Amino acid sequence: MRNQASINTADSVFIRELKRVLNSLTTPASALSLVSIAADFFRATHSTVTPPAAMAELAFVAEKILLLTEGQTEAETLNRSARLLGTLQLTVPDSPRRWREVQFGYKTLYRATLSLRLLQHMLQQQLLNDPWIQQHYAQRDAKDPDCPYRLNVQLPMVMAVLLLDVGMLHPKALTVLAGSNGNLNPHRPLQADERQQLLQLSAKARQHFFSQALAVIRFRSNDKQQQQQDMAQQQQRLDFTERLLAATEDPASAVGSLLKVPQVYSSIVLPGRQRFAYEALPKATLVLKDAVKRGELNAQFVGHLLKITGVFPQGFGVVFIPAQNDLSVAEKYELAVVNQLYPAKAEEPLCRIVSRNLQYRRGGHNSCISVAHNLYFRPARDRLAIMPQQRLQDILASLSADFEPGQLRRFIPRCWHPEQFFSQSEHQNLWNNAPQRQN
Structure with a gap:
């Protein structure tokens, strides 16, 4: 196991790289951020955005995202993806004034990560019968950054996710x-006619941006045949990106569902809606299933996405009763953060334990939190309901610096908010190697 100093350094490097990618997506002051490129394109009567420049920046950011999510082994890839999803959840701003940053930065990265994992999952389960994807998946090599699967499937998919909301x-x-003057809350619930108008305008603008602002980049070479071959391959990737975007409008489409299902999931579990409520995040599964019933999402893809994520999103704060307590010992609870994908049971999250004896800790172990011990569920809450109110208040106050008794019913929290905890660098090592124990 690495020592604590090296872990802190590695995680700091990750956080800095994540911020750079977010800035590449959303910083208005940067002429090369995708938000600036798209905004300048739409504002200009005669666009000054050149297709090679826009295409180069799009591909550059997509490659940076792949570096954050993909490893050389499946275990490393899942760990990187869980870390990215969890960090986004733990650091996302909730101010309405920063909605562009959330919409085109945090949500875009979240969607891209889930789309990549859903793609990999469906291919492993042999549930995706797309000739283009299968052809290149057969040639995959996680150790080769230029393998056909990475260049012709993963990269175009991330580019499609980056472009999904560009029309907004x-x-x-x-x-x-x-x-018209920016005087309305972009998080407000839209009326049905407003929503329809927004979707139509956004889709039309996205198609216009795609057709006019993007083009293959001429390969500099004295070998004309090699140059033509490279440009043909670029065009094929661009065509696949366009096909993915078009397919998102069809709930029955397999390739479209690779983007659409993660898009809906991210809109629920990250801020950006006026009705966003942290305690309700585990109910994202119910929202997705309702969308399936209405024919808006593909049932098969929703089911398999939930196998990857489970009920509790990455980075979610879980409150639980330690399993070692027996009835002869006064009950207490501790805190954990969801930090792994693919829980064996959807309702039993894989977490990093971050407190012990009511004190925050570093270097805790990983644990699968059972329903019987997870305070999100009634059986665990009922176990603590018999405790004196003063004892519950003392426990809660010792674990929360900004505790206000009136905020929590009967002093038994269903979850906790780990953002402040995670803001301290010594608490950011939630994805390093740690022993696994059952709870």
């Missing part, structure tokens, strides 16, 4: 969303 930056779409 069109002035007309922004007017519907935020008002």
Whole structure:
């Protein structure tokens, strides 16, 4: 196991790289951020955005995202993806004034990560019968950054996710969303006619951006045949990206569901809606299943996404009763953070334990939290209900610096908010190697 100093350094490097990618997506002050490129394109009567420049930046950011999510083994890939999803959940801003940052940065990265994992999962289960994808999946090599699967499937898919909401930056779409003077809350629930208008404007603007602002990049070579071959391959990747985007409008489409299902999931578990409620995040599974019933999402893809994520999103704060307590000892609870994908049971999250004896700790172990011990569920809450109120208040106060008794019913929290805990660098090592124990 690495020593604590090396772990802190590695995680700091990850956080810095994540911030750089977010800035590449959303910083208005940077002319090369995707938000700036798209906004300038839509504002200009005669666009000054050149297709090679836009294409180069899009591919550059997509490659950076792959570096964050993909490892050389499946275990490393799942760990990187869980870390990225969890870090996004733990650091996402919730201010309405930062909605562009959330929409085009945090949510985009979240969607891209889940789309990649859903793609890999469906291929492993032999449930995706797309000739283009299968052809290149057969040639995959996780250790080769230039393998056909990475270049021709994963990279175009991430590019498609980056472009999914680009049409929302069109002035007309922004007017519907935020008002002509930016005086409306973009997080407000839209009326049915507003939502329909926004979707139509956004889709039309996205297609216009795709067709006019993107193009293959000429390969510099004295070998004309090699140059033509490279440009043909680029065009094929661009065509696949376009096919993915078009397919998101069809709930029955397999390739479209690779983008659409993660898009809906991310809209629930990250801030960006006025009705966002942290305690309700585990109910994202119910929202997805309702969308299936309405014919809006593909049932098979929703089911398999939930096998990857489980009920509790990455980075979610779980409160649990330690299993070692017996009835002869006063009950207490401890804190954990969801830090792994693919729980054996959807309702039993894989977590890092971050407190012991009511004190925050570093270097805790991993644990699968059972329903019987997870305070999100009634059986565990009923076990603590018999405890004196003062004892419950003392426990809660010792674990929360900003504790206010009136905020929590009967002093038994269903979950906790780990953002402040995670903001301290010594608490960010939630994904390093640690022993696994059952709870």
